[in-house]
Amino acid sequence: MKKIFKTQVIVNPASAKGETRKRWGQIREGLRHFIHEFKIEFTERPFQANEIARSSLRDGAELIIGVGGDGTLNEIANGFYDNEKPINAEATLGIVPSGSGCDLTRSLKIPSHLKGAMAVLQDAGPVPIDIGKVSFRSTDGLMTERYFLNVADFGLGGEVIREVNRRRLERRASSYVKCLVSTILHYRNKKVRIRIDGRDLPREEYMIGAIANGRVFGKGMKIAPKAQLDDGLFDAVLVKGMKLFEFCRQGWKLINGSHLGYRKVQLIRGRRVEAVPEDEEESILLEMDGEQLGSLPAVFELIPRGLLVKGYL
Numbered sequence: 001m002k003k004i005f006k007t008q009v010i011v012n013p014a015s016a017k018g019e020t021r022k023r024w025g026q027i028r029e030g031l032r033h034f035i036h037e038f039k040i041e042f043t044e045r046p047f048q049a050n051e052i053a054r055s056s057l058r059d060g061a062e063l064i065i066g067v068g069g070d071g072t073l074n075e076i077a078n079g080f081y082d083n084e085k086p087i088n089a090e091a092t093l094g095i096v097p098s099g100s101g102c103d104l105t106r107s108l109k110i111p112s113h114l115k116g117a118m119a120v121l122q123d124a125g126p127v128p129i130d131i132g133k134v135s136f137r138s139t140d141g142l143m144t145e146r147y148f149l150n151v152a153d154f155g156l157g158g159e160v161i162r163e164v165n166r167r168r169l170e171r172r173a174s175s176y177v178k179c180l181v182s183t184i185l186h187y188r189n190k191k192v193r194i195r196i197d198g199r200d201l202p203r204e205e206y207m208i209g210a211i212a213n214g215r216v217f218g219k220g221m222k223i224a225p226k227a228q229l230d231d232g233l234f235d236a237v238l239v240k241g242m243k244l245f246e247f248c249r250q251g252w253k254l255i256n257g258s259h260l261g262y263r264k265v266q267l268i269r270g271r272r273v274e275a276v277p278e279d280e281e282e283s284i285l286l287e288m289d290g291e292q293l294g295s296l297p298a299v300f301e302l303i304p305r306g307l308l309v310k311g312y313l
Contacts, residue, residue: 007038008056010049010076012068015099020067027067027096030114034122038065043072053079057087063310064091065121069099070150074289077131077307078147084133092126092308100219101176101290104150107214107229108311120310127313128305129229132213136286136298148288149307151217151224153210154275154296155190158285159183160218161292176219184251189241191278192296196236197270203278205241211273211300212237217290218254225257226267230313232304233269240264273300 009031013021020027031038039056043049053064053076066076077093080086096117097105105112108127110120131147138144160176160183167174189205210217212224212235224235242250242264253259260267276297277284284296 005037005039005056005059005061007035007063007065008052008061009038009040009065009067010043010052010056010072011040012043012049012066012072012099014043015068015072017100020098023098027098027114030118031065031096034118035065043075047075049075050079053077054082054087057091062088062091063094065094065096067096067098069097070101070104070290072099073104074148074291077149080307081147084145086306090308092310094121094310096121103216103218103220104214104289105311106216106220107150107227108309108313110311120312124310124312126308127230127311129307129309129313130213130232131303131306132211132234132288133301133303134286134288134298135301136294137296138294144294146288146293147303147306148213150214150289151210151212152286152288152298152300153208153217153223154192154284154286154298155206156180156183156187156208157210157218158287158292158295159187161287161290162285165292180218184244184247190282190284192284193274193276193278194236194238195274196268197272201238201268204238206238207241207247208237208239209275210237210239213302215257221254222257223254224267225260228313230305232302233271234273234300234302236268236270236273238266238268240266271302274298275300 041052066073135145160180163179163183164174194201210223212227215227217223227235259265
């Protein structure tokens with residue numbers, strides 16, 4: 001008879017630029033101290049965490065613990081759903097932060113250090129958070145759907161992540177800040193038609209269109225400092241087109257969240273956001289939870305309390 005494990009641990013050993021693999025022994029001992037019995041599986045390729053999570057939930061797992069960054073958690077969260085329905089609505093996502101970017105954990109008050117993260121796994125109850133569902137054009141040109149937990153954005157963010165991925169393939173320095181600087185030097189603002197909850201916005205050129213569930217993205221930038229994971233609304237933060245010099249003067253405000261007061265930044269809350277390129281032939285890249293997966297057109301829909309997570313709100 002097949003043994004049923006109530007807790008499944010999914011590890012991305014390549015996360016944090018391979019540091020997760022190096023410190024796995026320490027992480028494993030921490031898990032053993034706080035959790036009596038669990039099953040471990042390691043990912044070896046993209047989207048495998050999605051498959052492992054879905055299979056584990058079908059086999060009766062009640063807690064899925066992700067060891068990795070935002071991209072790993074995104075894959076696991078997508079595995080909680082099948083045919084747009086949760087496999088087990090009572091199942092919970094636990095998080096051991098171990099990635100180049102762990103932005104979601106900042107909104108959940110999960111410490112970055114191992115001992116603190118383990119204490120959250122042990123002591124925090126499951127909290128229901130909203131999640132986003134996006135219909136978008138994938139890299140193969142077909143319309144597809146995917147869920148996200150933290151932030152999805154189009155424009156500059158998508159191109160920065162593409163640059164990060166390109167540099168990793170070339171084994172070059174790929175920090176988010178370096179890629180942001182190199183991308184902004186050549187970036188062209190995008191003309192996008194945007195509708196929020198059925199209301200059309202004036203047509204503008206945009207640099208960033210962030211559909212935020214959590215508060216932080218881009219390795220610590222407070223893009224949506226007022227966002228809440230359980231309020232039933234996206235914070236759509238729209239940054240209108242800027243010249244390079246203007247962005248250099250104003251862009252630092254993204255770090256501390258003071259950009260919302262600038263005249264070219266608009267915050268609109270809503271449950272459904274539609275974004276379509278003014279020029280249908282123009283490729284406007286889209287990223288979700290730190291992964292560049294496709295482009296506009298896209299429809300972002302909020303699913304209230306769509307996932308249980310171990311953390312604090």
